[in-house]
Amino acid sequence: MVESKLKKHGYFIAFILPCVILYTFFFIYPFLRGIAISTTNWDGLTPKTPISVSKNEFESLVLHKIKKTSDKDYLLSVYSLNDDMNTYSRLSVNGFERMKIERILSSAGYAPEKNRFVGLQNYADIITGKVKDTFYPQKYTEVYYNAASSLPSRIEAKKADKEILKNTSPENIDVFFAHYAKNDDFYVLKPEYSSFDIEELIWSIPEHTEGFISDAAIDEFIRSIHTAALAQDEDAMHTALSVFLNTHSLSRTSSETVKQASSRLFELGNFRNLLSSMWTAEKTKMGVVGFTFFFAFFSVIGINLIAFLLALVLDSGIPGQKILRTIFFLPNVLSMIIVALIWKMLFYQILPAVSGIDIWLSDASKAPWLLVAVATWQGCGYYMIVYLAGLQNIPTEVIEASRIDGAGSFQRFRFITLPLIVPAITISLFLTIANALKSFDLIYAMVGPSGYATSTVPFVLDIYYEAFAQRQAGMATSKALLLFLVILLITGLQLYVMKKREVEQ
Amino acid sequence: MKKLVTVLLALSLAVCAFAGGNKESTGTSSDVIELEMYYYKQENQEGLLALLDAYMAKNPGVKIKTLIIPNDADATMAARAAQGKLADILQMQSYSRVQEYAASGYLVDLTNEAVMKKVVPGSIPAVTYNSKQYALPMDMAGIGIIYNKDIFAKLNLKAPATYRELENVCKVLKDNDITPFSGLLAENWSAGHFITLVQTSLLAEKGIDFNQFIADMNAGKTSYGAVDTGKLFSTMDFYAANMDANAGEMAWDQQQNAFVSGKAAMIVQGLWSLPAKADFSIGFIPFPVSNTAANNKFYADVDSCFGVSAQASPEKRQAALDFLNWLSTAEAQKLWIEGYRLTLSFTGADVSALPPAFTDLISGVSAQGSYPWLFSMYPTIVFEDACKNGAQQYMLKKITADKVIENIDAMWKSAK
Numbered sequence: 001m002v003e004s005k006l007k008k009h010g011y012f013i014a015f016i017l018p019c020v021i022l023y024t025f026f027f028i029y030p031f032l033r034g035i036a037i038s039t040t041n042w043d044g045l046t047p048k049t050p051i052s053v054s055k056n057e058f059e060s061l062v063l064h065k066i067k068k069t070s071d072k073d074y075l076l077s078v079y080s081l082n083d084d085m086n087t088y089s090r091l092s093v094n095g096f097e098r099m100k101i102e103r104i105l106s107s108a109g110y111a112p113e114k115n116r117f118v119g120l121q122n123y124a125d126i127i128t129g130k131v132k133d134t135f136y137p138q139k140y141t142e143v144y145y146n147a148a149s150s151l152p153s154r155i156e157a158k159k160a161d162k163e164i165l166k167n168t169s170p171e172n173i174d175v176f177f178a179h180y181a182k183n184d185d186f187y188v189l190k191p192e193y194s195s196f197d198i199e200e201l202i203w204s205i206p207e208h209t210e211g212f213i214s215d216a217a218i219d220e221f222i223r224s225i226h227t228a229a230l231a232q233d234e235d236a237m238h239t240a241l242s243v244f245l246n247t248h249s250l251s252r253t254s255s256e257t258v259k260q261a262s263s264r265l266f267e268l269g270n271f272r273n274l275l276s277s278m279w280t281a282e283k284t285k286m287g288v289v290g291f292t293f294f295f296a297f298f299s300v301i302g303i304n305l306i307a308f309l310l311a312l313v314l315d316s317g318i319p320g321q322k323i324l325r326t327i328f329f330l331p332n333v334l335s336m337i338i339v340a341l342i343w344k345m346l347f348y349q350i351l352p353a354v355s356g357i358d359i360w361l362s363d364a365s366k367a368p369w370l371l372v373a374v375a376t377w378q379g380c381g382y383y384m385i386v387y388l389a390g391l392q393n394i395p396t397e398v399i400e401a402s403r404i405d406g407a408g409s410f411q412r413f414r415f416i417t418l419p420l421i422v423p424a425i426t427i428s429l430f431l432t433i434a435n436a437l438k439s440f441d442l443i444y445a446m447v448g449p450s451g452y453a454t455s456t457v458p459f460v461l462d463i464y465y466e467a468f469a470q471r472q473a474g475m476a477t478s479k480a481l482l483l484f485l486v487i488l489l490i491t492g493l494q495l496y497v498m499k500k501r502e503v504e505q
Numbered sequence: 506m507k508k509l510v511t512v513l514l515a516l517s518l519a520v521c522a523f524a525g526g527n528k529e530s531t532g533t534s535s536d537v538i539e540l541e542m543y544y545y546k547q548e549n550q551e552g553l554l555a556l557l558d559a560y561m562a563k564n565p566g567v568k569i570k571t572l573i574i575p576n577d578a579d580a581t582m583a584a585r586a587a588q589g590k591l592a593d594i595l596q597m598q599s600y601s602r603v604q605e606y607a608a609s610g611y612l613v614d615l616t617n618e619a620v621m622k623k624v625v626p627g628s629i630p631a632v633t634y635n636s637k638q639y640a641l642p643m644d645m646a647g648i649g650i651i652y653n654k655d656i657f658a659k660l661n662l663k664a665p666a667t668y669r670e671l672e673n674v675c676k677v678l679k680d681n682d683i684t685p686f687s688g689l690l691a692e693n694w695s696a697g698h699f700i701t702l703v704q705t706s707l708l709a710e711k712g713i714d715f716n717q718f719i720a721d722m723n724a725g726k727t728s729y730g731a732v733d734t735g736k737l738f739s740t741m742d743f744y745a746a747n748m749d750a751n752a753g754e755m756a757w758d759q760q761q762n763a764f765v766s767g768k769a770a771m772i773v774q775g776l777w778s779l780p781a782k783a784d785f786s787i788g789f790i791p792f793p794v795s796n797t798a799a800n801n802k803f804y805a806d807v808d809s810c811f812g813v814s815a816q817a818s819p820e821k822r823q824a825a826l827d828f829l830n831w832l833s834t835a836e837a838q839k840l841w842i843e844g845y846r847l848t849l850s851f852t853g854a855d856v857s858a859l860p861p862a863f864t865d866l867i868s869g870v871s872a873q874g875s876y877p878w879l880f881s882m883y884p885t886i887v888f889e890d891a892c893k894n895g896a897q898q899y900m901l902k903k904i905t906a907d908k909v910i911e912n913i914d915a916m917w918k919s920a921k
């Protein structure tokens with residue numbers, strides 16, 4: 001049947017045209033704007049057409065450089081000199097007026113300081129690594145103890161064995177155990193090495209408690225001894241000591257006490273330096289880029305594998321199949337934020353009580369895996385349905401025929417099920433990869449505010465912080481466009497590879 | 506007929522698509538001025554509404570609508586500013602927010618408004634840009650130690666006035682199996698406040714002028730580590746060492762819970778974190794960084810302020826200014842303090858209706874003075890990234906002290 005031309009036009013106007021218009025307004029136009037913004041150093045706030053400019057700047061940088069008088073007149077009809085005669089300002093203008101002002105200003109070569117064209121600088125900075133060091137994977141040294149602080153009063157024995165004592169010389173181990181004694185699961189600092197207690201000797205000399213020496217003087221003295229102790233500079237210690245003893249008249253016993261306490265603090269400096277240098281670890285942080293790929297890789301594998309297994313089990317005709325299907329699908333009905341809050345509660349309240357392990361989401365070695373696990377838990381139900389549909393689409397004749405031919409269950413899976421389910425795998429992989437690379441809500445709600453510390457900030461979250469918390473809209477937009485390209489490339493490649501493997505039924 | 510319907514449908518769809526972007530028509534009658542007020546303190550909205558109702562009852566010619574955006578208030582306001590759709594009255598954070606918006610020309614200069622004369626002089630810098638005032642400071646907030654007075658009384662402890670006393674207090678608390686500080690390390694902002702609080706106090710100890718320090722940092726002439734960094738980071742370590750072992754897991758609500766339940770005796774927080782309900786009495790003291798008691802002052806400053814949008818039409822602008830002027834009247838002040846339970850930045854405000862912790866703040870500030878929120882004067886990215894994330898990562902042992910300073914210096918340089 002041939003449709004009339006008018007009918008075709010009618011369909012076009014009724015359905016295609018609105019789509020094209022909406023697509024242009026809500027995708028193409030913002031996308032092009034995004035490209036434009038990514039070539040600026042915009043802070044997300046400063047408009048291209050300033051709302052107020054100082055008189056000098058406006059006159060010398062704008063008015064004097066405009067050639068056409070009509071342009072100048074137009075600009076002066078929008079901008080007016082304020083009462084105080086120092087600034088030009090404008091009221092709010094509509095889109096067309098704004099475009100016209102923008103054109104006039106750019107022809108005069110004027111751009112606000114924080115909304116200036118910088119070309120491909122943002123992209124160059126990202127690619128050459130001139131971005132914050134949380135962005136790319138990085139090797140770094142974790143220092144657990146800062147020598148300037150007082151010694152930890154106790155250290156978990158398991159931790160100390162692993163982090164301090166494993167890679168150090170026997171002499172150092174002896175030194176360590178001269179200062180710390182084992183008590184149950186902890187190594188506890190011996191009281192004679194507590195700098196708080198040693199300092200207390202100085203603080204409690206009668207000259208101070210009776211008010212002849214001020215808190216400030218004692219504080220200054222103790223701090224100078226600590227400085228000398230960390231530098232192991234004996235001269236500095238003796239100078240500090242003699243200055244203190246000369247400025248304040250102390251009784252004989254007091255000055256003895258002060259001398260002894262100082263030399264004990266000085267000796268302690270040695271051990272503090274030693275502990276600080278022993279108690280370190282070389283680590284790698286994934287950074288934003290590393291974590292995004294880590295999360296995408298493992299959550300895609302996790303979701304698809306589990307979804308596929310669940311689908312196989314449900315397809316095998318076990319009893320209660322419908323109920324199970326509903327149960328497995330249920331997490332997907334919940335909003336991501338609710339999922340995040342449920343799991344946050346589990347990690348904070350339930351799991352520590354059950355397992356006795358206190359630290360979950362703030363542990364950099366666990367947090368990325370926990371996030372992958374939650375994402376898998378939430379996502380696999382949905383893809384299970386996709387796989388189930390794929391499995392139920394496989395014609396029973398083919399399976400029966402293979403049975404008659406004597407194929408075992410593994411062979412049936414390998415040579416019948418798998419090839420015929422490739423379309424379902426293609427679409428599931430495509431969706432999970434794209435979603436994982438863009439993931440935001442779950443991670444934001446679970447570890448957002450501590451993400452940089454545990455290196456669990458995905459790409460989109462980093463963009464969000466950059467644009468809105470740190471006011472670098474230009475840079476953030478460049479990152480967003482790069483992410484778009486990466487997703488396009490990876491999913492494109494995946495579709496290309498998978499399409500080749502699909503077989504005609 | 507069918508064709509006609511199809512075409513009409515298509516047209517109506519297209520019209521809808523376009524009309525969505527249009528501005529709504531101003532449907533108010535000519536003599537009522539309708540103002541929009543942007544506001545982010547969700548927790549205090551009843552107080553604000555009472556204030557607005559009282560004003561509108563007196564001035565039937567003005568109608569003030571509120572737009573309350575509690576989360577990501579800043580991002581939303583920036584997006585509205587970029588669209589040219591700012592509300593007429595804007596509630597903002599002091600310092601950098603005011604300065605940013607003033608620098609971009611979004612705010613009306615309030616320097617010569619009568620109401621500015623009634624403001625406590627100490628709060629003026631918080632709303633100043635290029636030596637002009639662009640907002641009306643509203644409430645003062647202080648950061649310090651909020652402590653459980655009952656626990657202190659039971660253990661015979663007195664509120665610490667020096668660092669040494671604080672060390673002693675923590676030791677006694679620990680010996681009695683009470684966590685000294687309820688931690689908050691799952692979020693970065695509190696650690697960010699802490700590092701700047703200590704650093705500011707150490708600047709004062711060294712006699713470095715705050716404004717000079719900011720100017721020198723901007724010029725790249727000094728370093729964030731110009732203070733005694735050993736003391737800076739050992740204070741942070743001391744704070745972390747006296748928190749719960751799982752402080753890294755604890756966010757704001759967990760910190761509150763631990764404090765309210767009496768498991769922990771203190772929190773280092775601003776008064777916005779004062780528990781609404783607690784069955785013990787609560788005191789508020791400065792965090793004593795120094796061993797000279799006189800150097801330990803509240804880290805207190807103007808928290809929020811009201812500005813007027815420069816994009817508003819002249820009539821709306823005038824109406825908004827009239828409203829701000831009305832806020833300093835005795836009637837408005839009374840409503841503010843009783844409804845809001847926040848301190849006011851007006852001179853001679855009667856704050857007796859506020860909880861005792863506020864009285865501690867006000868008397869502490871008037872007796873000893875206060876340190877300004879210097880972080881509000883840092884470039885935005887420095888505080889948001891290098892300070893907040895840096896301090897949090899340091900306290901979770903992910904980054905060294907030197908690296909924190911290095912990052913702050915480098916980011917400050919690139920921001921200016």
